[in-house]
Amino acid sequence: GENVEQHPSTLSVQEGDSAVIKCTYSDSASNYFPWYKQELGKGPQLIIDIRSNVGEKKDQRIAVTLNKTAKHFSLHITETQPEDSAVYFCAASKGVKRGGGADGLTFGKGTHLIIQP
Amino acid sequence: DAGVTQSPTHLIKTRGQHVTLRCSPISGHKSVSWYQQVLGQGPQFIFQYYEKEERGRGNFPDRFSARQFPNYSSELNVNALLLGDSALYLCASSLTWTAKNIQYFGAGTRLSVL
Numbered sequence: 540g541e542n543v544e545q546h547p548s549t550l551s552v553q554e555g556d557s558a559v560i561k562c563t564y565s566d567s568a569s570n571y572f573p574w575y576k577q578e579l580g581k582g583p584q585l586i587i588d589i590r591s592n593v594g595e596k597k598d599q600r601i602a603v604t605l606n607k608t609a610k611h612f613s614l615h616i617t618e619t620q621p622e623d624s625a626v627y628f629c630a631a632s633k634g635v636k637r638g639g640g641a642d643g644l645t646f647g648k649g650t651h652l653i654i655q656p
Numbered sequence: 657d658a659g660v661t662q663s664p665t666h667l668i669k670t671r672g673q674h675v676t677l678r679c680s681p682i683s684g685h686k687s688v689s690w691y692q693q694v695l696g697q698g699p700q701f702i703f704q705y706y707e708k709e710e711r712g713r714g715n716f717p718d719r720f721s722a723r724q725f726p727n728y729s730s731e732l733n734v735n736a737l738l739l740g741d742s743a744l745y746l747c748a749s750s751l752t753w754t755a756k757n758i759q760y761f762g763a764g765t766r767l768s769v770l
Binding site: 581628647 | 689696697698700702704711712713714715746748753759762
């Protein structure tokens, strides 16, 4: 099955600086890559996603890049703010398994992002 | 608009007991997925249901089962609880059953097995 590796596990940056979180996946059939932000006591919240027919996607201070050949994708947050502090998860999915059936999201282990004032 | 709602928020059980967790999806969403999140880890896929039928299953033992009702709400059942079942159980809803549809998560049910 799919395996998603996420690095780093903890990232501390100064407020206003950029943060980059990287993920690799193992199954070349995966074609959907969302990023979720999870705050303490809450469920994961989708912040951006990218599909395999796109190499980059941007939404204000957040961007995601995808390299299908290398099977890795990254989250970039610019001009970090205190409210960006949270745990971030990358995930991958094929959408539909070979032979039919839904393929759920496979998540990385998460990155604890700390924004230092 | 109400998001995904899960009940109860917290639950304490002892080994060997049975537990039922409940989820109501976002209005208009017909698919519900269940995930288990152990402390310090990412969520792990358990089941996905669409139109009351199981559409996907993760690598979990048969002690885990689920169902979806005509109003698209869902229950997750876990039998013969083990200490290792202690986790945050997350429900996610989406419009349809493929994971390419955005999944919106609830706040989860925190299950502690003693």
